[in-house]
Amino acid sequence: MAKLTGKTALVTGASRGIGRAIAQRLAADGALIAAHYGSDEAAAKDTVASIEQAGGRAFPVRAELGVDGDVDTLFAALEEGLSGQPLDILVNNAAGPSDGPIEEATPEGFDRLFAVNVKAPFFIIQRALPLLRDGGRIITISSTCTRVATPFQTSYAMTKGAVEVMGRTLANALGTRGITVNTVTPGATVTDLNASLFKTSGAEVYLAAMTALDRLGQPADIADVVAFLASHDARWITGHVLDASGGMYLGPRA
Template sequence: MHGLDNKIALVTGGSRGLGRNTALQLARAGADVVLTYRTNKAEGEEVVREIQALGRKAVALPLDVSKVETFDSFRESFTKALRETWQRDSFDFLVNNAGIDIAQPFGQVTTEAFDQLMNVHFRGTFFLTQTLAPLVAEGGRIICTSTGLTRFAIPGYAAYASMKGALEIFVKYLAKELGPRKIRANIVAPGAIETDFTKEALAHPGIEDFLKSQTALGRVGVPDDIGGVVTFLCSEEGRWLNAQRVEASGGMFL
């Protein structure tokens, strides 16, 4: 699938894991990419080089999605990058991917952990989208990352999944309110995926085998299973999908 030539995507948390894969798959489909990293500039620059090797333009910018007070200055640096690299004041695809993983049984969830999850996954995503939405071109796309855990429940993820559930409602309102600008908003909900994000959870004895046994396709997912779904939602072929939750889990807990 191609056809994203001359399009520009912003992928938050694009220096590793699912974000990195999404950035690379968008580039393979013809898009240029601005990706953000939180602390590891070297990782971000490495992904930039990989995208450039595919013949596309790329820029890496620092961003901590939990710090809403920095969003105006991020918008300035992002706008500067758009003008200097592409001679544009707008971009086409906002992929809200950045995230953190904190697993605690409901009875042990701390207010600190709750606030961290809220600030990154919901508050941060909500207000970053608010800050950048005026820059999204007419006909653009906004994609948020959710989780299969909003449909099925695994103990330990009450707080994490609740924030993602809020995002799923948010996307419906984005689609409604940005519809006059022909901007589509959708959410991708991965199942269990092997990344550094999930390494600790999957390392527990028996967990990976259990997840395989509960997945119709008989394996845990890999990043390549997700990046292409995001790319499809950004493509012309995906133009009629709007306000949808697309679960990419290989058929977990059916």
């Protein structure tokens, strides 16, 4: 496939898991990938190497999100890597983990979570707008926890609810430039970081039983949806929250 030939894409949190799969898929479709990472340089280089070995193009971009100057650091490296090219696709995938139920939450953890999951994507988009070509794509990764009560991750769900509202609002604001803004909500997804936890805790069987398609998601399942939204085929979809959970939490199965 070469639907994105000549396009450029920034994928945040591209060193592992869903972000890595998104970077690899967009690269396979022809895009030049700026693979952002926070601290795991080896994993980011591995992502870039995997893309290049498959015939794609990519370069790593380091910036710790949620700290002062994070957006400046990110875009200094991004612009250097793009060498004057505009940006076509922005995927806000990077996010901090849940800090537990309300009884365990701390002000410091709460602030950190919102800094990474809400503030960073918002100001990354703001900074990207002058670089983003008309007709560009903005895609943010959310979670099914915004539509199902999950008490063990209340503050995390709040951050994802915020970016879903952001997506609808910005879709309306940026539509005159032909820029689409959409949000993708994965359900339980197995990655290299959580696979062993799912198996040893019994969560894999439990969560699969609550999913209409009777399995947990894989990073490629999410990456394929993002690739569609990034393509010309999705030109008439904007302000949408697309559930990519395999039908998680739809109700009891007969």
